[in-house]
Amino acid sequence: MPLPHSSERRIIIALDGPAGSGKSTTARKIAHTLGYVYIDTGAMYRAITLAALRAGAAIHNDALQTIVQTSRIELLPSAEGQRTLLNGEDVSTEIRSREVTETVSSVSALGVVRSAMVECQRELGNAGGVVMDGRDIGTVVFPQAELKIFLVASLEERARRRLAELGASAANITLDEMCAQLRERDRQDSEREISPLTKATDAIEIDTSSLSIDEQVSQILAFAEERTKG
Numbered sequence: 001m002p003l004p005h006s007s008e009r010r011i012i013i014a015l016d017g018p019a020g021s022g023k024s025t026t027a028r029k030i031a032h033t034l035g036y037v038y039i040d041t042g043a044m045y046r047a048i049t050l051a052a053l054r055a056g057a058a059i060h061n062d063a064l065q066t067i068v069q070t071s072r073i074e075l076l077p078s079a080e081g082q083r084t085l086l087n088g089e090d091v092s093t094e095i096r097s098r099e100v101t102e103t104v105s106s107v108s109a110l111g112v113v114r115s116a117m118v119e120c121q122r123e124l125g126n127a128g129g130v131v132m133d134g135r136d137i138g139t140v141v142f143p144q145a146e147l148k149i150f151l152v153a154s155l156e157e158r159a160r161r162r163l164a165e166l167g168a169s170a171a172n173i174t175l176d177e178m179c180a181q182l183r184e185r186d187r188q189d190s191e192r193e194i195s196p197l198t199k200a201t202d203a204i205e206i207d208t209s210s211l212s213i214d215e216q217v218s219q220i221l222a223f224a225e226e227r228t229k230g
């Protein structure tokens, strides 16, 4: 796929969907092909969760307010994808730990956390030329995004992908257990009061259950090409 001509507009691509729907790999490849910046917003919620766990903070608005105010999160592009720094420390691996994964849905449901993260995400993406993945990018962060994609996949396929991603560190987790974990995260992310995971009315839904990464990437690039030409 050719890089965009310099006269084409650099748009905002919002990529939302549940855990394991293929957002991050897809978003990274699209950003790379278009020469856009890739922003994994889940990593921001994970970094705040890690800061809260390290501080032994209770998961409620007051405690998290302090954590948000004292945490500096930086997202750096790198050859392997985005690196996440918390107060200058590279925490890219630690934010994927089981403890963070089990706590992040509760932390990301809190108003003080969401408002700070959304403000930061708007600053990062405002100028366009960005592929941002998350749960509320097309609905709340950038409702004006030129292209909104909502990725879905069957629960079992998402669980299979998650286990493959985790590799040896998931050797003692069965497919049924992973399905149960994902079902619970889906429930928490979709039922929370503030900015729940939901498809924007003008988003294009793509079911990735039986698509390869390359197939989903080329479908989205075709939509992006249409939109950049206005």
Ligand code: DC
Residues within 6 Å of the ligand: 019, 041, 042, 043, 045, 046, 104, 105, 108, 109, 133, 134, 135, 136, 137, 185, 189
């Ligand atoms: O994409 P992920 O699994 O790394 O996201 C971690 C959690 O962060 C997920 O359970 C929901 C939350 N999240 C969110 O609420 N809003 C976003 N824009 C991105 C992630």
